[in-house]
Amino acid sequence: xxxxxxxxxxxxxxxxxxxxxxxxxxxxxxxxxxxxxxxxxxxxxxxxxxxxxxxxxxxxxxxxxxxxxxxxxxxxxxxxxxxxxxxxxxxxxxxxxxxxxxxxxxxxxxxxxxxxxxxxxxxxxxxxxxxxxxxxxxxxxxxxxxxxxxxxxxxxxxxxxxxxxxxxxxxxxxxxxxxxxxxxxxxxxxxxxxxxxxxxxxxxxxxxxxxxxxxxxxxxxxxxxxxxxxxxxxxxxxxxxxxxxxxxxxxxxxxxxxxxxxxxxxxxxxxxxxxxxxxxxxxxxxxxxxxxxxxxxxxxxxxxxxxxxxxxxxxxxxxxxxxxxxxxxxxxxxxxxxxxxxxxxxxxxxxxxxxxxxxxxxxxxxxxxxxxxxxxxxxxxxxxxxxxxxxxxxxxxxxxxxxxxxxxxxxxxxxxxxxxxxxxxxxxxxxxxxxxxxxxxxxxxxxxxxxxxxxxxxxxxx
Numbered sequence: 001x002x003x004x005x006x007x008x009x010x011x012x013x014x015x016x017x018x019x020x021x022x023x024x025x026x027x028x029x030x031x032x033x034x035x036x037x038x039x040x041x042x043x044x045x046x047x048x049x050x051x052x053x054x055x056x057x058x059x060x061x062x063x064x065x066x067x068x069x070x071x072x073x074x075x076x077x078x079x080x081x082x083x084x085x086x087x088x089x090x091x092x093x094x095x096x097x098x099x100x101x102x103x104x105x106x107x108x109x110x111x112x113x114x115x116x117x118x119x120x121x122x123x124x125x126x127x128x129x130x131x132x133x134x135x136x137x138x139x140x141x142x143x144x145x146x147x148x149x150x151x152x153x154x155x156x157x158x159x160x161x162x163x164x165x166x167x168x169x170x171x172x173x174x175x176x177x178x179x180x181x182x183x184x185x186x187x188x189x190x191x192x193x194x195x196x197x198x199x200x201x202x203x204x205x206x207x208x209x210x211x212x213x214x215x216x217x218x219x220x221x222x223x224x225x226x227x228x229x230x231x232x233x234x235x236x237x238x239x240x241x242x243x244x245x246x247x248x249x250x251x252x253x254x255x256x257x258x259x260x261x262x263x264x265x266x267x268x269x270x271x272x273x274x275x276x277x278x279x280x281x282x283x284x285x286x287x288x289x290x291x292x293x294x295x296x297x298x299x300x301x302x303x304x305x306x307x308x309x310x311x312x313x314x315x316x317x318x319x320x321x322x323x324x325x326x327x328x329x330x331x332x333x334x335x336x337x338x339x340x341x342x343x344x345x346x347x348x349x350x351x352x353x354x355x356x357x358x359x360x361x362x363x364x365x366x367x368x369x370x371x372x373x374x375x376x377x378x379x380x381x382x383x384x385x386x387x388x389x390x391x392x393x394x395x396x397x398x399x400x401x402x403x404x405x406x407x408x409x410x411x412x413x414x415x416x417x418x419x420x421x422x423x424x425x426x427x428x429x430x431x432x433x434x435x436x437x438x439x440x441x442x443x444x445x446x447x448x449x450x451x452x453x454x455x456x457x458x459x460x461x462x
Contacts, residue, residue, distance in 0.1 A: 002028050002053070002112075004434045006131055007453040010444060013121050019448065026131075026436030031075040032057050034408050038427065049137065049148070054113030054456050058433045060088045060139020061099075061117055061452065064130045067437045075408060075431040077146065079359050082387040083379070085124025087117045088139030096122050096390040098141070102451070112457035119450040129441040131434075133454060138430035143377045143389040144396050146355075146362065147410060148429035168234040169282060170402045170411045176212065176285075178232055185212040185287055216289045218242070218278050234402070235312040236354060238283030239290070243310055243317075244276045245302055273302045275317075277332075295335045300328055303349075308400065311352055314359035316382045324349040327363065329384055339384040343367070343376075350375060353400040362398050 003025065010020040035050060035057055050057050066081030068074065087099035099119035106116050138145045169176040175190040188209040233241040275297065279290040301322035303309060309320040317330040321340070325348060331337035343349070347365035354361055360381040366373055375395045378388025401410050408427050434454075444450050 001459060002032070003457045003459050004028050004133070004436070005455040005457070006436045007455075008128075008131070008438075008442065009451045009453075010442065010448045011451070013447055013449050020442060022438060022442065024436060024438070026434050027070050027072065028434050029075050029432055030072050031408065031431045031433045034075070035427070038408060049135070052113070054115065055089060056136050058133040058456065059115070059136030060086065060134040060142075061115075061454065062086050062132045062134050062139070062142060062430075062432075063124055063128050064132070065127045065441070066129050068130045068132065068432065068435045070435055070437060074435065075428075075433075077142070077355070077428075077430050077432070079355075079381060081130055082381075082385060083142060084126045084128055084387075085119060086134075086139050086142055087119070089136045090140075092123075094391060095141075097124060098390075099123055099450075099452075105453075109455075109457075111459070112455065115454045115456075117452045117454075119444070119452075121446050121449060124450065125444050125446055127441050127443050129438055131436045131438075131452065133433040134431055135429045135433070141389060141391075141393075142430040143362075143379070143387075144393065146428060146430050147399075147401075148427045166232070167402055168232065168240060171285070175402075175411075182232070183215045183217060185215060186210065187212050212285070213287050215242075215280055215287060218276070218292045233310060233312050234282065234400075235279075236314050236359075237312075238281065239279040240282045240287065241312050242278040242280070243312075245273065273297045273300045275302075275319075295330070295332075297328065297330060297338055298336065300338060302328070308352055309349070311354050311361055313354035313361060314382075316359065318352060318361050318380070320349045320352075327352065327361075327380060329380070329382060331382070339382075341380055341384050341386060344388075345369065345376075347376065350395065351398055352380075353398045355379065355401075364396065364398055366395070 004027070005025050006023065008020075008022045009018055011018050032053055062083065063085035064078065064081035065084050066078075068078055068081060083097070085097045085099060087101065089101050091100040092098040099117045102116040102118050105114075107114055134142070135148070137148055167175050167177040170190060173189055174187045176185060176187045178184065179186055186209045231242055231244055233243055235241050273296075275295045277293045277295060279293075281288040281290065300319075303320045303322050303324055311318045312332070315332050317328075317332055319328045319330065321328060325346065326340055326342040327349070329339040329341065343365040345367035347367040350364040350366050352361045352363040360379050362377065363380050364375055364377045366375050368374075369392060374392040376388050376393055377396060377398070378386050380386045408431055410426055410428050
């Protein structure tokens with residue numbers, strides 16, 4: 001069994017004097033054994049992403065400002081703590097959150113491995129309350145590497161050519177999607193564990209399907225104007241949401257006949273935007289329509305709808321602002337509880353997707369600097385707190401996760417080409433491989449450097 005031990009030291013940057021030292025044994029989660037079991041089950045050969053474990057599967061480190069839940073089954077990226085710093089197996093010179101591997105002091109022992117990371121005066125400053133090992137891949141930049149590209153199970157790609165639908169749920173070995181008419185729920189058998197890499201490497205297949213039900217729309221909705229792309233949003237609370245920003249109907253008369261126009265994705269330039277929200281029970285797969293709700297958002301200006309410009313996660317609604325420079329956070333159980341998050345650098349909204357387990361979202365925005373375009377990716381939480389990467393980055397894909405088995409497997413929606421929506425299965429790489437909650441928080445500042453020594457030992461249980 002792998003055992004872990006952490007030592008954290010703070011040094012005066014001018015004198016080199018050690019000002020603080022902390023040591024503690026820590027909990028090792030089930031992440032590594034799940035990773036090995038999953039890849040073995042999939043028929044995938046063990047590769048450099050796993051072994052040696054100390055260099056790869058547990059080759060990265062994450063620093064958080066709050067405590068983590070100490071449970072061997074807790075491998076999920078947290079919501080109870082915000083990311084302060086991280087590091088992998090290389091040297092960093094430009095990322096203010098990322099440390100560097102001390103290659104001289106890192107070494108193999110007779111019973112395990114010792115990894116040492118150094119953080120300079122400008123790196124990982126702030127409050128540190130917990131430390132966790134993660135994959136070396138995620139340690140490079142956990143903001144951008146939540147899903148492992150290198151662990152990618154590309155054979156589990158489904159092209160919905162026959163129905164051009166949008167997947168919204170994976171449950172009980174089925175994937176569910178909305179047909180292009182926006183109201184017909186269909187499903188096909190999909191077991192992400194069943195297809196081995198040897199069978200479908202970099203392949204795809206058309207999925208046989210059946211119709212489950214036709215959703216009953218609210219009276220004010222125009223059947224032909226509801227589409228799967230903009231208006232339907234799977235929540236993480238057991239409901240599928242139909243959300244429109246306006247049910248305004250205009251009419252005109254021509255040659256004695258009255259015609260009606262419906263407006264659904266109209267932007268709201270004025271205060272007190274309204275959302276028209278209908279829930280369909282998804283947890284029992286009945287898709288039973290719930291009573292319609294009208295939510296007035298005082299002082300809120302909403303943008304016109306686009307894909308994933310509104311996200312629902314664990315009782316909170318996240319919506320792109322009208323000027324696209326921020327995100328509104330609405331407590332659905334108390335709609336007067338509205339918070340606003342504004343992007344730095346006069347940034348412009350580029351996308352967001354829910355993070356299944358922690359109730360927050362992953363977002364991305366673009367901005368201009370010295371005549372060039374850059375992107376930043378971060379995590380936003382219901383209380384409007386956030387953490388985001390410190391470097392000028394490039395755009396990444398942040399696909400919405402449809403399902404996770406509670407371990408390291410994630411199934412997500414991927415926009416295919418030529419109107420073929422897909423789902424893919426991959427591994428979550430920014431997992432918690434170990435958990436060490438400090439007895440009391442420490443604060444690192446710009447006058448200090450920090451060294452973290454992590455010792456992994458392979459010991460037999462007594």
